[in-house]
Amino acid sequence: MSVPRFWRRIHSLYRLEGTKCSKCGRLYFPERNRCVDCNTYDKEKFIFSGNGKIITYSWVYTPPKGFKGGIPYCLAIVELEEGPRLTTQIVAVEKKKVKIGMPVEFSFRKISAEGEEGVITYGFKFRPKGYPTNK
Amino acid sequence: MLMDTTKVGIVGFGVYIPRFRIKVEEIARIWGQPGEAVRKGLGVEEKSIPDMDEDTITISVEAARNAVKMAGILPEDIEAVYVGSESHPYAVKPSATIVSEAVGAAPITTAADLEFACKAGTAGVQMCLGLVKSGIINIGLAIGADCSQGRPGDALEYTASAGACALLIGMDNILVNIEHTESFTTDTPDFWRREGATYPSHGGRFTGEPAYFRHITNAAENIMQNTNTTPDDYDYVVFHEPNSKFPLATAKKLGFPKEKIVPSLAVRYIGNTYSASSMIGLAAVLDIAKPGDRILMVSYGSGSGSDAFIMNVEKGIVESRKGIPKVQEYINNKVYLDYSMYTKHRGKIKMN
Numbered sequence: 001m002s003v004p005r006f007w008r009r010i011h012s013l014y015r016l017e018g019t020k021c022s023k024c025g026r027l028y029f030p031e032r033n034r035c036v037d038c039n040t041y042d043k044e045k046f047i048f049s050g051n052g053k054i055i056t057y058s059w060v061y062t063p064p065k066g067f068k069g070g071i072p073y074c075l076a077i078v079e080l081e082e083g084p085r086l087t088t089q090i091v092a093v094e095k096k097k098v099k100i101g102m103p104v105e106f107s108f109r110k111i112s113a114e115g116e117e118g119v120i121t122y123g124f125k126f127r128p129k130g131y132p133t134n135k
Numbered sequence: 136m137l138m139d140t141t142k143v144g145i146v147g148f149g150v151y152i153p154r155f156r157i158k159v160e161e162i163a164r165i166w167g168q169p170g171e172a173v174r175k176g177l178g179v180e181e182k183s184i185p186d187m188d189e190d191t192i193t194i195s196v197e198a199a200r201n202a203v204k205m206a207g208i209l210p211e212d213i214e215a216v217y218v219g220s221e222s223h224p225y226a227v228k229p230s231a232t233i234v235s236e237a238v239g240a241a242p243i244t245t246a247a248d249l250e251f252a253c254k255a256g257t258a259g260v261q262m263c264l265g266l267v268k269s270g271i272i273n274i275g276l277a278i279g280a281d282c283s284q285g286r287p288g289d290a291l292e293y294t295a296s297a298g299a300c301a302l303l304i305g306m307d308n309i310l311v312n313i314e315h316t317e318s319f320t321t322d323t324p325d326f327w328r329r330e331g332a333t334y335p336s337h338g339g340r341f342t343g344e345p346a347y348f349r350h351i352t353n354a355a356e357n358i359m360q361n362t363n364t365t366p367d368d369y370d371y372v373v374f375h376e377p378n379s380k381f382p383l384a385t386a387k388k389l390g391f392p393k394e395k396i397v398p399s400l401a402v403r404y405i406g407n408t409y410s411a412s413s414m415i416g417l418a419a420v421l422d423i424a425k426p427g428d429r430i431l432m433v434s435y436g437s438g439s440g441s442d443a444f445i446m447n448v449e450k451g452i453v454e455s456r457k458g459i460p461k462v463q464e465y466i467n468n469k470v471y472l473d474y475s476m477y478t479k480h481r482g483k484i485k486m487n
């Protein structure tokens with residue numbers, strides 16, 4: 001991810017900030033300028049709770065360049081409790097424990113570091129809900 | 136001195152401890168040392184290790200989110216963010232900017248990184264106290280966090296660990312009143328890391344008597360003298376925890392019975408979290424303290440200095456701490472690594 005592209009996404013990566021359509025109330029993550037339901041451009045900022053569940057997942061052994069040090073890791077589609085879905089990494093969990101439908105929550109992690117000298121990108125990943133007791 | 140009657144203190148606190156552990160005896164095995172003797176000598180069973188995508192910034196954010204949740208404040212009301220650490224991920228580019236953005240304090244806030252070995256976090260607490268007490272800000276966030284590294288095979292490798300503690304300092308709905316603070320600082324070269332060096336160096340035996348013991352003892356004796364108090368006036372005492380041995384010996388020397396310091400000694404199960412060490416010790420006490428309890432806390436940072444605080448636990452703590460992760464819960468949630476997995480986690484394997 002280029003530095004400007006990362007910088008433009010900081011609010012959504014760091015705080016799960018999306019948008020809410022001012023007219024019909026539909027929620028968007030990531031943010032969207034125009035509501036697909038009612039075509040309006042009127043929107044307000046909406047911060048998602050960070051609670052959700054796993055819709056589907058896969059364990060990655062052959063990662064893209066720069067992610068090799070972390071294999072194996074779990075990549076999943078998570079549905080937020082407010083509705084929108086996102087692709088994310090599931091952390092703080094053992095392989096056998098990940099299941100479809102599993103409740104998860106926001107976790108703040110490093111996403112990538114470009115070599116020894118590049119920018120470090122941070123943002124959301126998800127972990128089993130109720131960390132650290134998982135109750 | 137109109138402000139002196141204003142109560143200022145902790146309005147929320149939060150910790151974060153990564154879930155990976157390595158046993159002291161496993162590290163000793165690699166270097167052919169007598170594991171049991173090392174473990175008993177230090178009074179440390181195991182230490183925490185961050186996940187591969189965790190660093191000082193991520194664990195600071197996690198601790199701060201817990202503190203904000205406990206305080207029940209709006210993050211945008213935080214007007215100062217200080218991150219004290221000796222393992223800031225960037226040499227130039229403040230951790231505090233990333234933390235304040237992630238927590239939601241930015242942009243109307245001041246932010247800075249602090250460095251003073253293991254007492255950078257409590258230095259931030261003092262700065263927040265000053266800003267709040269003078270009426271410049273309403274709420275400040277002081278964080279002590281480290282993902283510390285010991286040189287492989289060095290004595291520090293047994294204990295250098297990872298953890299974070301965040302304290303929100305304010306004057307409304309105080310959970311812990313901070314009555315008094317003072318410090319003791321000298322130029323003592325017991326521990327250092329030069330610019331660009333990967334691992335810190337230390338003065339071996341020099342780290343004990345003239346460094347740790349002298350500064351903590353002086354700071355504790357001075358603050359008790361200046362407030363006309365004795366060890367009998369305190370329910371708990373918290374000292375910087377590089378191992379269990381040092382704080383236990385200090386408590387004994389100052390006349391505190393063992394049961395007043397033991398509840399703070401998270402170090403036995405998570406190792407030395409450096410800038411977070413005394414603050415996590417404080418949080419462990421605040422997790423169980425009763426309203427009316429009085430606490431003496433003294434941090435220590437090599438170089439050297441100690442910040443001492445006298446605190447009083449208020450009624451509100453009982454309700455506010457419910458549902459917020461406790462130090463003991465983080466300690467209990469653990470996954471053991473052997474030395475080779477530990478090497479992978481610490482990024483010590485050269486990938487190219």
Ligand SMILES: [Zn+2]
Nearest residue numbers: 021024035038
């Ligand atoms: Zn709409």
